[in-house]
Amino acid sequence: MSSVELDPRRDYPLASNRPELLRTPTGKRLDDITMAAVLAGEITAEDLRITPETLRLQAQIADSVGRPQLGQNFRRAAELTALPDEKVLAIYNALRPRAATKQELIDIADDLERGYAATLCARLVREAADVYERRGVLADSGR
Amino acid sequence: MSAANSPAQSAPRQSERTRVLENRPVNLDGFVEEWPEVGMVAMDSPYDPRPSVRVENGVIVEMDGKQRADFDFLDQFIADHAIDVEATERAMALSPVEIAHLLVDPKVSRGEVLAVSCGLTPAALLEVVKTMNVVEMMMALQKMRARRTPANQAHSTSARDNPIQVAADAAEAALRGFRELETTLGVVRYAPLVAIALQVGAQAGKPGALTQCALEEATELELGMRGITAYAETISVYGTEPVFCDGDDTPWSKTFLASAYASRGIKMRFTSGTGSEVQMGYAEGKSMLYLEIRCILVTKGAGVQGLQNGSISCIGVPGAVPAGIRAVLAENLIASTVDLECASGNDQSFSHSDMRRTARLLPQLLPGTDFVCSGYSAVPNYDNMFAGSNLDSEDYDDWNVIQRDLQVDGGLRHVPEAELLAVRNRAARALRGVFAYLDLPPITEKEIEAVTYAHGSNDLPLRDVLEDLKAAQSVMDRGVTGLDIVKGLEAGGFPDIAEALLGVLKQRISGDLLHTSAILTPELTTLSAINDANDYAGPGSGYRPSGERWEEMKRLRHVVSARNPEQELG
Numbered sequence: 001m002s003s004v005e006l007d008p009r010r011d012y013p014l015a016s017n018r019p020e021l022l023r024t025p026t027g028k029r030l031d032d033i034t035m036a037a038v039l040a041g042e043i044t045a046e047d048l049r050i051t052p053e054t055l056r057l058q059a060q061i062a063d064s065v066g067r068p069q070l071g072q073n074f075r076r077a078a079e080l081t082a083l084p085d086e087k088v089l090a091i092y093n094a095l096r097p098r099a100a101t102k103q104e105l106i107d108i109a110d111d112l113e114r115g116y117a118a119t120l121c122a123r124l125v126r127e128a129a130d131v132y133e134r135r136g137v138l139a140d141s142g143r
Numbered sequence: 144m145s146a147a148n149s150p151a152q153s154a155p156r157q158s159e160r161t162r163v164l165e166n167r168p169v170n171l172d173g174f175v176e177e178w179p180e181v182g183m184v185a186m187d188s189p190y191d192p193r194p195s196v197r198v199e200n201g202v203i204v205e206m207d208g209k210q211r212a213d214f215d216f217l218d219q220f221i222a223d224h225a226i227d228v229e230a231t232e233r234a235m236a237l238s239p240v241e242i243a244h245l246l247v248d249p250k251v252s253r254g255e256v257l258a259v260s261c262g263l264t265p266a267a268l269l270e271v272v273k274t275m276n277v278v279e280m281m282m283a284l285q286k287m288r289a290r291r292t293p294a295n296q297a298h299s300t301s302a303r304d305n306p307i308q309v310a311a312d313a314a315e316a317a318l319r320g321f322r323e324l325e326t327t328l329g330v331v332r333y334a335p336l337v338a339i340a341l342q343v344g345a346q347a348g349k350p351g352a353l354t355q356c357a358l359e360e361a362t363e364l365e366l367g368m369r370g371i372t373a374y375a376e377t378i379s380v381y382g383t384e385p386v387f388c389d390g391d392d393t394p395w396s397k398t399f400l401a402s403a404y405a406s407r408g409i410k411m412r413f414t415s416g417t418g419s420e421v422q423m424g425y426a427e428g429k430s431m432l433y434l435e436i437r438c439i440l441v442t443k444g445a446g447v448q449g450l451q452n453g454s455i456s457c458i459g460v461p462g463a464v465p466a467g468i469r470a471v472l473a474e475n476l477i478a479s480t481v482d483l484e485c486a487s488g489n490d491q492s493f494s495h496s497d498m499r500r501t502a503r504l505l506p507q508l509l510p511g512t513d514f515v516c517s518g519y520s521a522v523p524n525y526d527n528m529f530a531g532s533n534l535d536s537e538d539y540d541d542w543n544v545i546q547r548d549l550q551v552d553g554g555l556r557h558v559p560e561a562e563l564l565a566v567r568n569r570a571a572r573a574l575r576g577v578f579a580y581l582d583l584p585p586i587t588e589k590e591i592e593a594v595t596y597a598h599g600s601n602d603l604p605l606r607d608v609l610e611d612l613k614a615a616q617s618v619m620d621r622g623v624t625g626l627d628i629v630k631g632l633e634a635g636g637f638p639d640i641a642e643a644l645l646g647v648l649k650q651r652i653s654g655d656l657l658h659t660s661a662i663l664t665p666e667l668t669t670l671s672a673i674n675d676a677n678d679y680a681g682p683g684s685g686y687r688p689s690g691e692r693w694e695e696m697k698r699l700r701h702v703v704s705a706r707n708p709e710q711e712l713g
Contacts, residue, residue, distance in 0.1 A: 050408035073446025077405030128395035
């Protein structure tokens with residue numbers, strides 16, 4: 001969790017103004033991502049990703065410029081950094097209309113919470129399960 | 144029957160003027176009368192709900208005349224996620240005219256408007272814009288646009304999905320000033336090669352031009368995750384439940400998708416537009432604009448930074464009914480008024496008339512929006528795989544002249560022929576290097592020569608499509624990423640383009656580009672509604688083209704020396 005207090009006018013963009021706060025998921029600094037390092041094979045696709053800590057810093061900035069929904073999106077995203085790409089795509093597909101039963105959605109939410117501490121995403125999926133039930137956009141459970 | 148009554152003789156004589164008017168291009172356009180019962184009405188339907196809101200224990204229990212138990216999924220999503228419960232009763236107590244005055248009056252700051260707009264329901268936002276004419280809407284848009292500096296977006300596509308063409312046209316477009324470039328496909332399986340070509344061309348043209356490839360949602364996300372594209376836009380939302388479901392999504396699936404993009408550090412915006420619901424047959428008797436406002440608020444509630452709207456691919460529908468183009472401006476204005484980035488349409492072609500397509504453009508161009516076009520076609524009409532655009536490559540000089548005439552910044556500039564040829568050639572060579580490095584089908588010297596001087600795909604040699612498609616599949620199977628393109632550019636002898644692309648990919652680490660209305664400058668610094676917030680406050684304030692940018696806008700293909708009319712300025 002971030003304990004840094006950010007002032008958007010002074011600190012944003014973070015890449016220019018607060019690079020010391022930024023790390024890649026493998027612990028590298030922005031300055032470490034050089035062409036020489038790429039050619040030496042020291043940089044992988046994993047290095048070109050955002051960390052949950054950075055997303056929470058950006059959420060703080062979004063909140064402080066009056067964009068709470070954007071901030072919440074970044075906090076959900078922070079949780080999703082832990083999920084592999086295939087799993088993210090699978091959950092997205094399950095949330096499509098009539099793609100999952102209520103139980104399947106609840107299982108996904110439980111997995112998000114227990115397996116990844118993704119409480120905000122789990123809440124979103126549970127909310128979807130309830131609305132889908134009320135509006136008839138769940139999959140038939142008898143299929 | 145007498146001869147005088149025969150059909151041939153009874154046809155009334157037509158005036159020569161009527162004959163001339165009949166032959167005007169505008170009469171090839173389609174116009175229909177309003178039919179509110181099926182939603183064939185722009186922004187003023189007797190079936191649109193009346194604004195209302197009631198809050199109990201911090202929850203909206205009634206909205207626009209509907210009780211919570213009767214909310215469809217859009218109502219519920221908007222009530223629970225988009226509308227600020229703390230602000231709504233105070234905001235809804237103001238009359239639509241009072242709110243419209245806040246929007247138009249330059250002495251009321253953008254922030255003061257946002258404090259009210261965050262509490263407005265869909266029907267209330269509709270009532271507000273219904274009190275405004277187009278000039279008032281433009282005044283409001285000038286202030287409510289999120290980013291201070293306007294920008295522009297281009298399409299770079301090819302009727303033959305020719306990657307070399309896409310690269311060359313992307314390079315030219317970036318050099319001309321576009322800060323975002325979008326492509327799509329005729330044959331979807333070509334996507335990986337074309338998306339790579341767009342990325343290479345963009346960085347060859349001007350570092351930091353961001354690229355996207357419009358595809359089905361899950362595929363688009365995959366290309367983004369791999370770093371082959373830089374952002375995403377074709378994430379469609381709709382204004383009624385049945386149409387949303389027909390689009391195979393819900394507000395919750397789209398919200399999750401938004402977070403998925405952010406979790407990989409990738410910029411994205413949603414897409415919507417007036418007319419999609421009536422076109423898909425489920426407008427529920429509501430006006431096109433009312434339904435579009437629901438899309439705008441779903442976007443807001445999802446926590447997405449921005450929206451591409453302005454009817455987009457349904458422009459023929461609002462374009463056919465009375466006040467339809469006013470409604471299209473109103474949707475751009477409302478997106479900006481609820482603090483979203485707005486990529487403001489002017490993309491799909493909708494009129495045969497040059498006058499009419501210019502009139503449709505000015506309401507976005509004059510006040511300025513975050514992206515004036517969300518798809519100016521950087522290719523000729525026949526190569527535009529988004530079904531044409533309101534502006535295309537034949538219009539570059541007209542656009543530059545209009546910018547200069549009115550001193551209005553539409554994001555483009557005139558570029559001398561020699562520079563264009565050089566950058567097109569270099570983009571094609573850079574792509575050849577990347578293709579060779581990735582063991583993709585070769586690009587020949589003949590193709591490079593042709594694309595340097597080409598206008599469209601008709602001017603280019605044919606590719607071996609089967610080989611290309613096999614190679615495209617192998618790009619996906621082998622897990623090629625943006626980093627591989629960087630290495631290919633370096634290996635091919637294009638270290639500066641490699642650096643530019645690496646710089647674009649590095650943006651994912653910081654997430655600065657995830658904020659509202661973010662673009663990259665050619666120096667690869669993020670410019671967004673945070674560090675370039677719109678500060679328009681009336682005459683003498685806000686963004687006005689000046690200094691170097693204005694000098695650049697003064698240059699055209701043909702400008703003569705005032706002192707020596709025989710001499711053309713370069």
